[in-house]
Amino acid sequence: MTAPARILVAEDEADVGKLLHDILTGAGYEVELVPNGDQLVRRAQAQPPDLIIADLLMPLIDGLEAIRQLRNDTRTAHLPMLILTAIGDSSRIVEGFENGADDYITKPYNRDELLARVRSHLRRAAQLPQRNPLTGLPGNVVIQAEINRQLAQQATFALLYIDLDNFKAFNDVYGFARGDRAIHLLADILRDQIKPGDFLGHIGGDDFVVLHFGPDVESLCQQIIRVFDEQIRSLYDEADLQRGYLLATDRYGVQRQFGIISLSIAVVTTYHRTFTDVDEMSRVAAELKKAAKQIAGSSYKIDRRSDGRCDDGMAPVPTERRTGRSPDALIICQDAVARAAIVATLNVRGYCLFIADNEIAAQGLLANEPQPELVVAELFDLKTLTLWRQINHDTPLIALARNEQEVIDARAAGATTVIWLNNNPLDLSDQLQTALDTLSL
Structure with missing residues (x-):
C-alpha cells in the first residue's frame, strides 16, 4: 500500500490553517501545519515533504523568503511549492514566482480548485526522475530546472561541473561496489564543503554539479580538491598506493599505468557574462572540463571571459x-x-x-x-x-x-x-x- 503524500503547510492564522488541514487530510493527505516561515524552512530541511504550501505574509520569515531559501537548498530545491495569497494581489504573485514558487492559491479557498492544484503538482513531481538513485541528490531534470531558474532571475552564481579522472581504471580493477564508494565519497565531500544556500546535484555516473552563490569560487575549488585528494587514498589497497598506480587497459586496448583518482572541475560563472539558458552554460562547462582533463592530477579551470571576451577586453586568440x-x-x-x-x-x-x-x-x-x-x-x-x-x-x-x-x-x-x-x-x-x-x- 502506497503511503499518503506528505504536505507541509505554513499559515500563521490558526483558523485558516485548520481549514487547510481539514481539507487536505479529508482528501487522504498527511499534513503538518507550522505557524511561520522559519519553522517551515526548518521542518522542510529536517524531513522534506512531498509538497509545500506557504502563506505569503507570516512572522519571522515570510513565505517568499522561506521559498527562496528552500529553493537554494539541495535537500528541498526540487519540491513543488505553492503560495497562498489574497485575490487581486497580482504583484505578490509575480514576486512569488520569481522567488521559486510553482503555483498559487487565492483566499478564500475553493476546495475543488485547491485539491486539483495539489494533485496536479504531486502527479508531475512523481513522474519526474527527481533524485539520483545512488546518492539521493537532485538529478539531471532538477539540475537543469534550477540552473534555468537562476538564469531567469539574473542571479550571480558559479556553476562547478565536477568529474572524476581515472575512474574507469579504478572500477575495472576494484569492481563496481568500490566504484560506488568513490562516488559516495565525492558526494559526501561536496555536501560538507559547499556553503549554506549552495545547490548540489548529481548528473549521473561520476559527474556532479554545484551552484555556488558566493564570490570565493576559486578557494572553494581548492578546498574540494585538497580534501578529495586526501580522502580518496583510503579506497586503494596499500600495495597500489605504494606503487602509485593501477594497471588497467584503456579504451584502445593498451595496458597503462593509471594514477590515483583525481578531480577535474570546470567553473562557469555569471560574474562577468550572461547566458540565455542551461544549454549555453553547459556547452562552456563541457569545453572547460575538457581543458581541465588535459592536465594530470586534480585541477580546475575557470571561465574568466566577459561575454565571450578575455579579461583584457581582447577577443580570444x-x-x-x-x-x-x-x-x-x-x-x-x-x-x-x-x-x-x-x-x-x-x-x-x-x-x-x-x-x-x-x-x-x-x-x-x-x-x-x-x-x-x-x-x-x-x-x-x-x-x-x-x-x-x-x-x-x-x-x-x-x-x-x-x-x-x-x-x-x-x-x-x-x-x-x-x-x-x-x-x-x-x-x-x-x-x-x-x-x-x-x-x-
Whole structure:
C-alpha cells in the first residue's frame, strides 16, 4: 500500500490553517501545519515533504523568503511549492514566482480548485526522475530546472561541473561496489564543503554539479580538491598506493599505468557574462572540463571571459591552424617554472596541450589521446623514453636535459632534439621556439 503524500503547510492564522488541514487530510493527505516561515524552512530541511504550501505574509520569515531559501537548498530545491495569497494581489504573485514558487492559491479557498492544484503538482513531481538513485541528490531534470531558474532571475552564481579522472581504471580493477564508494565519497565531500544556500546535484555516473552563490569560487575549488585528494587514498589497497598506480587497459586496448583518482572541475560563472539558458552554460562547462582533463592530477579551470571576451577586453586568440584543428602536444615536466614556459610557448604556437608532471600521470592522459603530434619531456629516467616509443616512432620528441649525460641518453634513445632545462624561462622558451622552427612544427 502506497503511503499518503506528505504536505507541509505554513499559515500563521490558526483558523485558516485548520481549514487547510481539514481539507487536505479529508482528501487522504498527511499534513503538518507550522505557524511561520522559519519553522517551515526548518521542518522542510529536517524531513522534506512531498509538497509545500506557504502563506505569503507570516512572522519571522515570510513565505517568499522561506521559498527562496528552500529553493537554494539541495535537500528541498526540487519540491513543488505553492503560495497562498489574497485575490487581486497580482504583484505578490509575480514576486512569488520569481522567488521559486510553482503555483498559487487565492483566499478564500475553493476546495475543488485547491485539491486539483495539489494533485496536479504531486502527479508531475512523481513522474519526474527527481533524485539520483545512488546518492539521493537532485538529478539531471532538477539540475537543469534550477540552473534555468537562476538564469531567469539574473542571479550571480558559479556553476562547478565536477568529474572524476581515472575512474574507469579504478572500477575495472576494484569492481563496481568500490566504484560506488568513490562516488559516495565525492558526494559526501561536496555536501560538507559547499556553503549554506549552495545547490548540489548529481548528473549521473561520476559527474556532479554545484551552484555556488558566493564570490570565493576559486578557494572553494581548492578546498574540494585538497580534501578529495586526501580522502580518496583510503579506497586503494596499500600495495597500489605504494606503487602509485593501477594497471588497467584503456579504451584502445593498451595496458597503462593509471594514477590515483583525481578531480577535474570546470567553473562557469555569471560574474562577468550572461547566458540565455542551461544549454549555453553547459556547452562552456563541457569545453572547460575538457581543458581541465588535459592536465594530470586534480585541477580546475575557470571561465574568466566577459561575454565571450578575455579579461583584457581582447577577443580570444584563435588556436586553429594547419588542417583546421589544433595539434596535440604532450608535456611531461616536473619543474613548475620550466613547465609554465613550455606551456606559454606552445599555446602561442596553437597546440592543444596535455600536461603531466611524471610518466605515470602521462599514461592517464594518453588513455584519452594516445597519439600526440609532439612530445616535450623531462628525462626522469628511461621510462619516459619507453613511453614515447609506445606513442609513435614518428612523433617528434623534444627532450629536456640538465646535464651532458642526459643529453647522451636522450640522443641514444632516439630523441629528435634536446634542449637545456634551466631556471631561465625566457631562455627555455627561445630554445623551444628554435627547436620547433628547425623541426618545422
